[in-house]
Amino acid sequence: MMASSDVDIRSEGSLFSDQNPSEMDALCPSPPGPTRPQRHYERIGERTGTSFCQTLIHLLKGNIGTGLLGLPLAVKNAGLVLGPISLLIMGFVAVHCMRLLVKCSHHLSAKMNRPSLTYGEAVQYGMENVSWLRRHSQWGKHTVNLFLIITQLGFCCVYFVFLSDNIKQVVEAANATTFSCYVNHTNQTQVLVPSFDSRLYMLCFLPAFILLVFTPNLKYLAPFSLVANLVMTISLVLIYFYSLTNIPYPINLPKVGRAKDYPLFFGTAIFAFEGIGVVLPLENKMQRPQTFIPVLYAGMSIVTFLYISLGTIGYMCFGEHIGGSITLNLPNCWTYQAVKLLYCFGIFITFALQFYVPAEILIPPVVARVSERWERAVDLLLRSVLVIFTCALAILIPELDLVISLVGSVSSSFLALIFPPILQIIAFHTEGLSPLVTIKNIVISLFGLVGFLTGTYIAIEQIITRNSHKHEETFSSYMVQ
16 A cells, blocks of 8 residues: 555554655655655656646645634634634644745755655654754654554544534435525524434444445545545535625624633644645655745645635624534535535545555554464454544544544644744754744744643543533433433
8 A cells, every 4th residue: 555665664563664654655656766865855867746736736635624614613712803813823833834844854854865754754863963862763753653643543533523413414304405595593404303313323434434444555546536525625615605695794703702712723723734744745746846835835825715714704604603514504405415415425535545644554563463364354453443443532522623623732733833843943953043943933832732731621621511411411301201
């Protein structure tokens, strides 16, 4: 499943190998190229790679997912004015951190005589640049890979909850679905025929997800991935259209949200800016990687615009009743029920791509320790166990908005905000890094750390509170009966 130009993970014998795979490795493998080190990230010879437009499309795909659909609720948590302003600031900071990661990768790859580096390798070699951190440099790579695993498995948990909530809603309203797409400001899509608990839907999806990750090579899913991207784009256009044409007037929404809800905004927002893991793989696969920074700025400008616009418009349309995903607020008509189903199909296919990263880090070292006869069986067993693990976590926390915020606060904050500024400090500390740059990097990392602590605390507190309320309601219903 790994690209031919990659080092075989199986030879490492460690769960945290030097290679840091991404979905780009599966769907866009590196073509044959020169083996000698290249400085300034210039390709030598007639090496083929991804073009400007191809890289832009992959960058957009890596940042647009379920996090986008949860941003209207994030704006609600921050406020109608503070929310969009905060998203803009976080967009600038996130892109800046992506730029720092690329810059450090360039510097360290030239210094170490390597043609390219993964995120984990960049942190490892950055730590080797500091005398008192050199002996612990492997832990830097291990830490990055650990957070990458947590993030990707967190995405998989979110996908379980997203599919169960949306499919449950479609099934419950199936008998009364009409052609009239009237606006419903008072609640989510009207539930007419109550069905199973959403956690039972997760169990129903479990076999399908297990079979999906059994795909021997993700390139077989490339045509389905293309279709998924297309239908998700169409669905997004329809969501924009509905939200724009059904904004109630006058708009009486809080300009600034409650302070205790702001950490939930942070978690959801940083979850949405989920693409830092694909930055280096995308740049490494470009035909002209020196043009990656314009790609980064163009792509993330589009992404930030989408985040701010849909977050603001969605909140203005549905107000206080906005759900964990804006799809849950769409009206009970065939057009928007189809939107939910199409988006669910796209998320289902994307599950395999997100699962690819932790699977390729965790499974090969274990398979390498068994005899060739049992390799395939052990590989499939471990894949099944990982999918069951993500499903179990989703069942334990079946709250879409809180799962998104928790995953964003716990792991995305480290990968997107905390590690890149620290990496620049340790990578360039002998290059005369100015005090202002150092202070700026420390401020960004502290911002990410505060977001991690407060976002994680509030998300866990809300999860406990909601579960307690559900148990009380269940007990009360039982006593009444």
